[in-house]
Amino acid sequence: GENVEQHPSTxxxxxxxxxxxxxTYSDSASNYFPWYKQELGKRPQLIIDIRSNVGEKKDQRxxxxxxxxxxxxxxxxxxxxPEDSAVYFCAALPGGSARQLTFGSGTQLTVLP
Amino acid sequence: xxxxxxxxxxxxxxxxQTVTLRCDxxxxxxxxxxxxxxxxxxxxxxxxxxxESKQDESGMPNNRFLAERTGGTYSTLKVQPAELxxxxxxFCASSQLRGFSDRREKLFFGSGTQLSVL
Numbered sequence: 001g002e003n004v005e006q007h008p009s010t011x012x013x014x015x016x017x018x019x020x021x022x023x024t025y026s027d028s029a030s031n032y033f034p035w036y037k038q039e040l041g042k043r044p045q046l047i048i049d050i051r052s053n054v055g056e057k058k059d060q061r062x063x064x065x066x067x068x069x070x071x072x073x074x075x076x077x078x079x080x081x082p083e084d085s086a087v088y089f090c091a092a093l094p095g096g097s098a099r100q101l102t103f104g105s106g107t108q109l110t111v112l113p
Numbered sequence: 114x115x116x117x118x119x120x121x122x123x124x125x126x127x128x129x130q131t132v133t134l135r136c137d138x139x140x141x142x143x144x145x146x147x148x149x150x151x152x153x154x155x156x157x158x159x160x161x162x163x164x165e166s167k168q169d170e171s172g173m174p175n176n177r178f179l180a181e182r183t184g185g186t187y188s189t190l191k192v193q194p195a196e197l198x199x200x201x202x203x204f205c206a207s208s209q210l211r212g213f214s215d216r217r218e219k220l221f222f223g224s225g226t227q228l229s230v231l
Contacts, residue, residue: 004155036222043116043224044156044204089156100146100169101220103156 002027002094006104013080014112021088021107024072029095033066033073036089038106044089048075080111115139117223119205125229131193134226136205138187144208145188146220147180151201159203162188174199195230202227 003026013019025033034049050057050064050073057064061080066073073092077084090104118137126132138145147159159178160170164185173180177196182188192199202225 006155009153034220041224043222045222046219091156100158100161100172102158103148105153105155106150 002030002092002102004090004092004102004104006090006107008107009105010108010110012110012112015080015082017080019077019080019084019109019111021075021090021109022072023074023090023092023104024070025092025102026071027092027094028068028071030071030092031095032093033064034091034101035062035064035075036091036103037086038089039086047088077109080109082111082113085109085111117205117207117221119203119223119226121226122224123227123229125231126195127231128197129194131191132195132228134190134192134203134205134228136188136190136207136223138205138207139209139221142207142209142221143185144210145182146206146208147188147190148204148206149201150204150225151198156204159190192228195228197230200228200230 006023031052036044037047038044048059048062048064050066061078063076087106087108089106091101120135124132143164145162148156150156158172161168162182165182179191204225205223206220208220
């Protein structure tokens with residue numbers, strides 16, 4: 001089955017700096033890669049996603065890049081703000097009939113004021 | 114619109130006891146998923162309902178876990194008897210469509226139930 005590795009597990013950045021979270025996946029047939037943000041005490045929420053026919057997608061201060069050859073995708077947050085502090089999860093949707101999202105282990109991002 | 118709601122938000126039980134978690138998906142969402150996150154690890158898939166039918170239960174750990182979705186509305190996840198390793202956050206999620214091939218499709222999560230087995 002699909003296996004998603006996420007790094008780093010924790011990340012601290014100064015307000016205004018950029019943050020990058022990286023994920024690798026194992027199933028070359030995976031074709032959908034969402035990112036979820038979970039603020040303390042709240043539910044995970046989809047913040048951005050990318051499909052395998054696209055290499056990069058941007059939405060204001062967040063962007064996701066996908067390298068299908070290397071089987072990795074990354075979340076980039078620019079001009080970080082304290083409200084960006086949260087746990088971020090990447091996920092991949094494998095190919096084949098067992099199409100359930102496989103999640104990474106999460107990254108605790110702390111933006112220091 | 115009302116989101117996915119889960120009850121209780123926290124549950125502390127002793128090993129060997131029974132616990133039932135409830136999930137109310139967004140109205141009209143046929144797809145309902147259960148996930149679990151053990152501390153510091155990934156969010157792991159448990160099972161998937163389409164309406165009242167179990168579409169995929171390949172992630173269920175063992176036969177101590179029983180999920181139901183009578184009438185295709187809310188769902189319950191019962192753990193009986195609970196073991197220490199069952200501790201974690203149990204998330205429910207729902208979606209209107211399946212497959213994620215539709216660009217409008219999203220998976221909506223509940224806030225989770227924190228289960229602690231002592």
